[in-house]
Amino acid sequence: MNTLTGRSPSRLYIGVDIGKDRLDLAATDFRLSVENNCAGWNKILANTRKLKRHVHFVCEPIGHYGGAFIRFLHARNKVVSLIPGIRARSFARATGQLAKGDRLDAEILAELGRRLKPPPTRKPKKTESELRAVMRCRFQLLRCCATEERYAVTIRYPKIRRILEPVIQAMKAQGRALDDLSLKVVSRDDVLFKKFHAFCNVSGVGEVTARTVLSELPEIGSLNRRKIASLAGLAPYSKDSGSTAAPRHIQGGRRKVRPALFMAALAASQRNPVLAPFYKRLRARGKLHRVALTAVMRRLLVYLNSLARKIDQDAMAPKPPPTATAKTKRNWIRAALSKRAHVKGRRICRRVHNAVT
Structure with a gap:
């Protein structure tokens, strides 16, 4: 099977397989393998410039190994599409490609770009990238702190427990420092701060939930209610076949935002003047507790999305010139x-x- 791409005269899709040490690129009559550093990235730009075509890079988001490369391309106004790994692997199986390798993965990504024409991934703002980095560091630190606390409870020897207690307290102090840092990052962007303030005014939504939603869902306000629910992994998907109507289940999405929304929905289901009656109606109809809470999570996210959309529209609206004295x-x-x-x-x-x- 020939999976090489790029027959379009206007646009050339180049698949990029990102590794820890190397980057493999593939397209029609184009092969390149460079080191995953600044010198290799400049070599990619020099070689793609010789093609004299509109280049569209298709990559998989694999965390910090590819984050610097994606930022490098965005800084130079290159078109980049990030494809989830499960989607790329499913596409490879659909085309009959069962083998896996760095060069083969790059060819599959290029073929996916040519056939499906994925939309470009938006370039994140500097404050959005900083907020996401801070919140993910906080998430990782508090998870390690919770692990050490559970381990300290099971220790029988007091000397080991006395050694672990300062470590746990230091982790908690660093978590509070990261909270303060995230607030400073939010306050540097006027639109981001308005969204944060509007989210915190919703009954049930706290500061941590607001910062988590803004960091993990920077697209909030620019998507409709169905797309934002699907992006957060709160859209119920059907699995019907013939006369069988199976229960709907949520799946996929960005998993880091769901725990924050779950705690917000848990509080909103008890005190929010709109969502609390909604939760009680679902329970009265026989819905399970988790099912009703999932519905509250989705409705809460849709409302936050509408608030963010209104703030974005106000920010983009032409402002009257200031009155001169x-x-x-x-x-x-x-x-x-x-x-x-x-x-x-x-x-x-x-x-x-x-x-x-």
Whole structure:
């Protein structure tokens, strides 16, 4: 099977398999393998520039190994599409490609780009990238702290427990420091801070939930209710066949945002003036506790998405020019009169000057 791509004269899809040490690229009549560092990335740009075509890179998001490379491409205004690994692997099986390797994976990604034409991945803002890095570091640190606390309970020897206690306290202190750092990052962006403040005003949503949603779902406000629920992994998918109607289940999505939304939904189901009656109605209809909470999570996320959309629309709306004071007008007129303008321009400026003074 020939999985080579790029027959379109307008756009060339290049698959990139990202590894720890190397990057493998494949397209039609194009093969390249470079080191995963700045010198290798510049070599990729130099070789793709010789093709004299619109290049569209297709990669898999594999964490910190490829994060720097993706930021490098975005900084140079290159078109990049990030494809989930499970989607790329399913596409390979659908095309009959069962073997796996670095070069083969790059060819499969290029073939996927040519056939499916995935949309470009949006370039994240600097504050969004910083907030995501801080929140993920906090998540990892608190998870390690919880593991050490569970381990400390089972220790029989007091000396070992005394050694672990300062470590646990230090982890908690670092977690609080990361909370403060995330608040500083949010406050540097006006739109991000407005979203954070609006989310925190919703009954049941705390600061941690608001920061987690903003870091893990930067697309919030730009998608409709179905897409944002699917992106968070809260969309119920059907598995019907013939006369069989199986129960719907949620799956996929970004898993780090669901625990935060679950705790927010748990609080909102008890005190939120809109979601609490909604939760009680579902329970009265015989829905299980987890099923009703999942529905509350989705409705809560949809409402947060509507709040973020309104804030984005207000930020993009043209703002009226600020009203100039009399002193500002006099300074502007004085500067206009001092320039060597045409006679007509001088007459207009003097007329305005006389009207103001």
